[in-house]
Structure formats: structure tokens, C-alpha cells
Amino acid sequence: MAMTPTEAALFEAGGPRARRRILIGTVLSALALAALVAWIVYRFYVKGQLASQYWYFFAQLNVWEFIGMGLVGTLRAALGAGAIALVVGLVLMLGRTSRWAPVRWIATAVIEFFRGTPTLLFIYAMFLVPAQMGLKVSTYWMVVIPVSAYASAVLAEVYRAGVNAVPDGQKEAGISLGLSPAQNFVHVIMPQMFRIVTPTLVTQLVVVVKDTSFGYVVTYPELMVNAKVLIANFSSLVPVYLVVALIYVLVNLAISRFANWLSRRQDAEILKVDTVMPHAVEV
Amino acid sequence: MIHDFAYLVTNYGQAFVQAYLVSLRIAVLGFVGGFLVAIVLTVARVSPIPPLRSAVTAYVEIFRNMPVLCLLVFIVYALPDLGLVVDYEPAAILTLVLVSSSFACENLRTGINTIDAGQIQAARSLGLGFSQIVGSIVLPQALRAVVQPMVTLALSVMISSSVGSLVPIAHKELTGLVAEINNTEALGVTTFLVAALMYVFTGLLIAFVGRRIERRFALWR
Numbered sequence: 001m002a003m004t005p006t007e008a009a010l011f012e013a014g015g016p017r018a019r020r021r022i023l024i025g026t027v028l029s030a031l032a033l034a035a036l037v038a039w040i041v042y043r044f045y046v047k048g049q050l051a052s053q054y055w056y057f058f059a060q061l062n063v064w065e066f067i068g069m070g071l072v073g074t075l076r077a078a079l080g081a082g083a084i085a086l087v088v089g090l091v092l093m094l095g096r097t098s099r100w101a102p103v104r105w106i107a108t109a110v111i112e113f114f115r116g117t118p119t120l121l122f123i124y125a126m127f128l129v130p131a132q133m134g135l136k137v138s139t140y141w142m143v144v145i146p147v148s149a150y151a152s153a154v155l156a157e158v159y160r161a162g163v164n165a166v167p168d169g170q171k172e173a174g175i176s177l178g179l180s181p182a183q184n185f186v187h188v189i190m191p192q193m194f195r196i197v198t199p200t201l202v203t204q205l206v207v208v209v210k211d212t213s214f215g216y217v218v219t220y221p222e223l224m225v226n227a228k229v230l231i232a233n234f235s236s237l238v239p240v241y242l243v244v245a246l247i248y249v250l251v252n253l254a255i256s257r258f259a260n261w262l263s264r265r266q267d268a269e270i271l272k273v274d275t276v277m278p279h280a281v282e283v
Numbered sequence: 284m285i286h287d288f289a290y291l292v293t294n295y296g297q298a299f300v301q302a303y304l305v306s307l308r309i310a311v312l313g314f315v316g317g318f319l320v321a322i323v324l325t326v327a328r329v330s331p332i333p334p335l336r337s338a339v340t341a342y343v344e345i346f347r348n349m350p351v352l353c354l355l356v357f358i359v360y361a362l363p364d365l366g367l368v369v370d371y372e373p374a375a376i377l378t379l380v381l382v383s384s385s386f387a388c389e390n391l392r393t394g395i396n397t398i399d400a401g402q403i404q405a406a407r408s409l410g411l412g413f414s415q416i417v418g419s420i421v422l423p424q425a426l427r428a429v430v431q432p433m434v435t436l437a438l439s440v441m442i443s444s445s446v447g448s449l450v451p452i453a454h455k456e457l458t459g460l461v462a463e464i465n466n467t468e469a470l471g472v473t474t475f476l477v478a479a480l481m482y483v484f485t486g487l488l489i490a491f492v493g494r495r496i497e498r499r500f501a502l503w504r
Contacts (some may be wrong), residue, residue: 003329010421011331027333033338043365107310116483117437118445124462130471169350189438206348213350217449224353243359245349251334252348272432 020040032099040081044238053238056241063230071247077140077212081148082205089146089155096156097163107156118213127218139220147211154204154273161271162197163189199263201270206252213248214268223247287473288422295464295474302460303481309456310444313379314437320380321387325458328392339388346385351446354378359450375447383440394425410480427500434493438486445482457481 010200014022044050095107112266128144166189174183174188227244231237263270291299328339339491346354355378358369369377397422406416448459462477464470 004396006396006398007329008402010303010329010416014331016464022331024429026334026361029332029338030334034335043367047364047366049364055322081477095502096299107396112481112487113479116442116486117479118442118458118482120445121458121461121475121482122447122479124448124465127471128462128465129471129475132471146288210350213352216356225355238310238364241353241357241361245288245353248353249345249348253344 020111033242038140048088049238054234054239057230057236058239059110064191065229067243067247070221070223070250073215073220073222074209074251076211077143077147077215078205079221080144081151081212082208084144084148085151085155085204085208086201089154089224090159092152092156092174093159097160109282111156113154114149116238117150119146119150120214120217123217139211139215140182140219142213142218143215143220143222145215145258147208150211151204151208154207157273158197158200158204158271159193162193163271165196165271166192166218166252181243195266197271199259200273202255202259202262203270206255209255210248284367284414287470288461289478291470298460299457299481300454302455302457303371305452305454306441306447306456306458307485309375309379309447310430312376313444314383314440316376316380317383317387317436317440318433320384321391324384324388325391325395326387329395334460343385343388346381347389348366349382351378351382351443352449354381355446355449357389371450371452372447372454374450375444375452379440379443383436385437387433387438388427388497390436391425393432394427394429395421397428398424419459430497430500434489434496436487437493441485441489442482473502 006067011018034121041050092107092111095103096111098104112233123146126137126145130137169185170188174184179187212222213224215222216228219225223244227240230240234240260268262268294359318443324339324342327335330336355375358374358378359371360443362369377495402420403416406420444456445458447456448462452459464474
């Protein structure tokens with residue numbers, strides 16, 4: 001693990017004694033970690049979880065096809081929710097920075113409400129309430145609407161931070177050229193804002209991917225639901241959940257890596273947007 | 284709707300308060316536990332011992348990128364196959380501790396890295412030892428830099444306590460209670476709205492407290 005300059009500065013270039021202590025610490029901690037891994041493997045062994053009956057089906061192509069279908073379901077919900085949030089977030093941000101106070105109040109209230117409500121509660125509501133009113137909602141939308149609601153509230157703040165990061169000179173130049181506020185926003189501010197926020201938008205996709213796992217509740221066919229089906233078929237809990245968890249981690253790591261790459265390429269840092277105390281962003 | 288609300292308060296008012304307190308308990312234990320674990324993890328992560336640094340990095344990447352639901356389901360339904368049985372509410376708390384500690388560790392490390400390396404070098408050239416440097420230069424500044432992201436994390440943990448609704452906790456937490464009420468009698472939007480507002484106001488309260496702490500301690504630079 002590479003150290004940052006601050007972390008490196010925490011320790012002096014070691015003398016012989018410090019180097020020896022670090023070596024001892026390295027050996028001891030490596031042993032402790034090895035013991036931990038050994039203990040975990042031992043637990044698997046003792047409980048018979050290493051037996052081939054729990055693992056053999058991973059050699060079957062159709063099992064991987066089924067897991068792949070779950071992943072496609074997850075990504076379809078995530079991209080759908082992400083696309084909606086891109087648009088709704090923009091609208092909420094415009095509302096929040098509007099010149100008309102009532103519009104500002106409404107947008108702020110909507111943002112606070114979406115951000116403060118658990119996605120899971122919203123999903124239960126989508127699951128139970130429309131049915132009570134005799135409406136049919138597909139499981140896809142039961143997942144996508146709540147997930148996109150939360151993401152919209154967060155993206156509204158991301159966009160706002162992006163607009164604030166556009167240099168004032170740019171905004172003033174647009175106005176002094178005689179552009180109307182709307183023209184100024186569309187032609188001068190928005191293009192720059194999008195360049196600034198793209199890496200941050202991509203990092204938010206991690207949250208969206210994780211939230212789609214709530215599809216489990218309404219049996220929308222995503223990773224967790226398909227995992228459940230596999231478990232029912234092969235009565236193999238631990239291996240299936242381990243594999244699915246690993247897939248989530250790898251997908252989200254890939255998204256983060258992509259965001260970092262974008263951030264370097266576009267020379268736009270990933271914004272730390274504070275959605276709880278947003279006023280602090282401007283300071 | 285007003286009629287529904289009156290019905291709800293008379294029949295379920297007490298249940299709502301109790302469920303809210305359970306949510307709060309899960310969230311507070313999840314956050315505080317996560318914070319404490321994160322301090323230990325962060326020390327290991329900035330230590331000069333490579334295996335510890337790598338292990339903590341792996342821990343953080345795993346629990347930051349895994350859905351809360353996936354982790355809870357694993358703890359509750361898969362761990363017993365490995366001979367580890369955790370009761371439902373402790374399982375929900377453990378889930379939140381694992382996840383929030385990984386986020387808090389990341390926050391603390393970012394906080395440490397906001398300190399310019401020159402400050403530490405200056406302290407060393409003045410003859411301060413490692414513990415003095417950490418205790419009087421690094422930690423006070425790192426903790427202040429970290430108030431904002433920690434408040435955000437506290438709110439996330441409160442919201443995430445709703446995963447408790449996925450497992451049959453003895454005393455239902457708020458989201459579980461609302462789902463249960465709507466399974467037995469159709470009260471429609473009202474129950475959800477009441478619960479949502481309870482969460483939202485808790486969030487606003489957390490933000491308010493956070494702002495006070497911030498004004499008191501934060502460093503602007």
C-alpha cells in the first residue's frame with residue numbers, strides 16, 4: 001500500500017532498532033492474519049462447507065448464466081435509476097437555486113424528504129400501497145422509483161456543488177455578453193458543470209448499485225433474488241452468498257476505478273458533497 | 284387521510300414510539316461501534332506495518348462496496364452454516380458496525396491526509412516524539428476535518444437501520460412495523476408518510492447537532 005506524504009511523514013526513516021521493531025510487527029501481524037484465515041478455513045472444514053456438494057454446481061455453465069442474469073437485472077435497475085436521477089436531480093437543483101422563494105422551498109423540502117427517507121421504507125410503500133389502491137406496478141419500478149428518489153436528492157447537491165465550482169468569471173462573462181440567465185446557464189455554466197461533476201456522478205453509481213439489492217424484498221430478479229433461487233435449488237447457502245457478495249464488491253470497485261480514471265482524465269476531482277449540511281459546501 | 288392518521292395514532296401510537304426507539308438503538312450502537320472500530324482500523328492503516336495496512340485496506344474495500352442487505356442476509360442466514368449463530372437484532376447492529384466502520388476509517392484517513400506533511404516534519408524537528416505528534420498535532424486536526432463526513436455517515440446509519448425490517452427482530456423497528464401494519468390492514472400512504480417523516484426529522488436533528496459541533500470545532504481552510 002502506497003503511503004501518502006502525510007502518512008510517510010508520520011514515521012522517521014527508521015534506525016536499526018525501529019527497523020527491527022517494524023520487522024517484528026510485520027511478522028507477528030502476518031502470522032495473526034494467517035491464523036485468522038486458517039481459522040475461517042477450519043470453520044468451513046469442520047462444518048463440512050468445503051464438501052463438493054456445496055460447490056460442484058459452480059462448474060455448470062447454466063448456473064453462471066443465471067447469476068449473469070441476476071447481474072443484468074441489477075445493472076438494468078441501477079442504470080434506469082441512475083438515468084432518472086440524472087434528470088430529476090438536475091430539476092431539483094434548478095428548483096433549489098431558483099429566484100422564486102416558493103420554488104426553492106418546495107425543492108428543498110423534496111430533497112430533504114427523499115434524502116432522509118430509507119429507500120427500503122419507500123420500496124415497501126411501492127410494494128403495498130399501489131396494490132391497496134388496485135394499481136399494478138411492476139417489480140422493476142418498485143425498485144427503480146425509490147432508488148432513483150434517493151439518488152436524485154444526492155445528485156441535486158452534487159450538481160449544486162458543480163455549479164459553485166464553475167469560476168465566477170465565466171458566469172459574469174456570459175452575462176456581460178448579454179446572455180439571459182437561462183442562456184447563460186445552458187451555454188456557459190452547464191457544459192462546464194457537467195465536466196466537473198462527471199467523476200462524482202460515477203461514484204454515486206456505487207450507491208445506486210448497492211440500493212438495487214433491495215429488489216430482494218419485492219423479488220425483482222436481480223443478484224440477491226437469483227442467489228436465493230440458486231440456494232433453494234442446491235441448498236448451498238455460504239458459497240452462493242460469498243460469490244454474490246464478491247460480484248457486488250468487484251462491480252463497485254470497477255465503478256470506483258472508472259471514476260478515478262475519469263477524474264484524472266478530465267482533471268476534475270471527485271467532489272466531497274455533503275448532503276447533510278449542504279450549506280457547508282460553499283464555505 | 285386525517286381519519287387514517289387519527290386511527291393510526293390511537294391504535295398504533297405506542298407501537299410507533301417503541302419501534303422508533305428500536306431503530307434509534309440499532310442506529311446508535313451501529314454508529315458508535317463503527318466509530319470505535321474505525322479508530323483501531325485507522326491506526327493499523329497508517330502504521331508502518333505492511334500486512335496490517337493491506338488487511339485494513341481489504342476490509343474497507345469489501346464492506347464499503349457490499350450492499351448492507353447482502354451483508355445482513357449473509358450474517359443471519361449463512362453464518363449458522365459455519366456454526367456461528369447471531370440473534371437478529373445483534374446481527375443488524377453488527378452489519379451496521381462493519382459497514383460504518385469501513386466508511387468511518389476512510390473518513391479518518393482522509394482527515395489525517397488533510398494535514399500537511401510539513402507540519403509533522405516541523406514537529407519532529409522541534410524534537411516531538413511520535414505519540415506527541417499524533418496526540419497534539421495529527422489527531423486534533425484530523426478529528427476536526429472529519430466532523431462533516433461523520434455526520435453524513437451518522438444519517439446514513441440511521442436510514443440503514445431500516446434493513447432490520449428484513450429479519451424478524453423481536454421488537455420491530457420502524458420500517459418493519461410499518462410493513463407489518465400494512466400487511467394486516469390497508470392504511471395506505473399514511474403509515475408510510477408518518478414513518479418517513481420520523482426518519483426525516485431524525486435526519487434534520489442529526490444535521491442540527493452536527494452543525495453545532497462543526498461550528499464549535501471545525502477548521503476552515
